[in-house]
Amino acid sequence: MAIEFKQVDFTYQPGTPFETKALTDINLTIPDGSYTALIGHTGSGKSTLLQHLDALLKPTSGTVTIGDRVITPTTSNKDLKSLRQHVGIVFQFPESQLFEETVAKDIAFGPQNFGASEADALKTAAKMLTLVGLDANLLGRSPFDLSGGQMRRVAIAGVLAMQPKVLVLDEPTAGLDPQGRLEMMEMFAKLRHEQNLTVVLVTHQMDDVANYADHVIVMDQGRVVKTGAPREIFKDPQWLVDHQLGLPKTTAFAQQLMAKGLTFDPMPLTEDELAADLVQQLPASAFGGAQANDD
Numbered sequence: 001m002a003i004e005f006k007q008v009d010f011t012y013q014p015g016t017p018f019e020t021k022a023l024t025d026i027n028l029t030i031p032d033g034s035y036t037a038l039i040g041h042t043g044s045g046k047s048t049l050l051q052h053l054d055a056l057l058k059p060t061s062g063t064v065t066i067g068d069r070v071i072t073p074t075t076s077n078k079d080l081k082s083l084r085q086h087v088g089i090v091f092q093f094p095e096s097q098l099f100e101e102t103v104a105k106d107i108a109f110g111p112q113n114f115g116a117s118e119a120d121a122l123k124t125a126a127k128m129l130t131l132v133g134l135d136a137n138l139l140g141r142s143p144f145d146l147s148g149g150q151m152r153r154v155a156i157a158g159v160l161a162m163q164p165k166v167l168v169l170d171e172p173t174a175g176l177d178p179q180g181r182l183e184m185m186e187m188f189a190k191l192r193h194e195q196n197l198t199v200v201l202v203t204h205q206m207d208d209v210a211n212y213a214d215h216v217i218v219m220d221q222g223r224v225v226k227t228g229a230p231r232e233i234f235k236d237p238q239w240l241v242d243h244q245l246g247l248p249k250t251t252a253f254a255q256q257l258m259a260k261g262l263t264f265d266p267m268p269l270t271e272d273e274l275a276a277d278l279v280q281q282l283p284a285s286a287f288g289g290a291q292a293n294d295d
């Protein structure tokens with residue numbers, strides 16, 4: 001499901017001494033089926049923009065089109081239910097929102113709220129638990145007896161149980177150890193393909209952008225300052241520094257190697273790309289820069 005912003009402004013607490021303009025003239029498209037990363041320095045407006053994706057916030061001016069729904073400043077809150085079913089948002093530390101006595105009931109809560117029978121919702125819960133890589137024998141357990149990583153997966157299963165078309169992830173790996181982070185990111189990549197999802201990822205992790213996203217939106221001070229494929233975004237290191245953003249580790253390492261005489265064109269974004277480039281270049285550099293040959 002595609003999402004389009006046209007001339008969107010958003011101001012918190014307008015007309016009060018606390019008035020803050022958080023979004024200015026946002027024009028962007030999140031393509032259907034894309035894995036879109038939303039990046040930007042802290043306070044640049046990512047969370048505010050994210051809350052427009054299911055009309056938790058409505059624009060102060062401009063329009064947000066989500067699938068076939070057009071949200072304007074005057075859209076009523078009344079009939080947003082189906083929209084919220086289509087756009088599932090996993091907020092930061094989603095495990096803090098678990099509340100039911102059992103894992104099954106927690107995952108089934110959303111579908112029941114949207115009209116599914118208890119039996120159907122529990123069936124969906126069992127399916128979703130497997131989908132997020134947890135064992136079915138956890139269904140009867142209290143969510144509060146699980147590990148942090150398991151709790152987070154249960155919370156994500158609760159969002160997936162609504163069968164959204166768009167999955168929005170707000171720093172979903174915050175607080176996880178490196179292995180947990182990798183597993184979580186791999187899980188989203190798998191879910192995206194299996195469930196045919198459009199994914200929107202808000203992150204400060206440039207490695208995740210390089211490894212998973214195919215479309216990037218960069219924000220700065222409430223404005224979109226660049227959009228494009230990851231390679232396009234990461235090709236100008238100085239521009240990233242100017243916008244208080246970093247490079248993926250692999251690209252930063254390749255830059256250091258360039259200072260020592262290696263060449264990369266295009267710059268590698270992932271470890272696999274870097275490894276392939278090095279295999280081609282290392283024999284030459286190791287023998288004084290002469291062109292490698294196969295004899």
Ligand SMILES: Nc1ncnc2c1ncn2[C@@H]1O[C@H](COP(=O)(O)OP(=O)(O)OP(=O)(O)O)[C@@H](O)[C@H]1O
Binds near residue numbers: 013021046
């Ligand atoms: N509830 C609110 N009331 C008033 N101002 C707010 C509110 N929430 C955010 N803001 C302001 O809006 C601007 C954008 O904040 P936002 O949280 O969208 O940025 P962000 O890019 O998500 O930041 P971070 O990376 O730190 O999460 C900031 O100036 C922030 O202080």
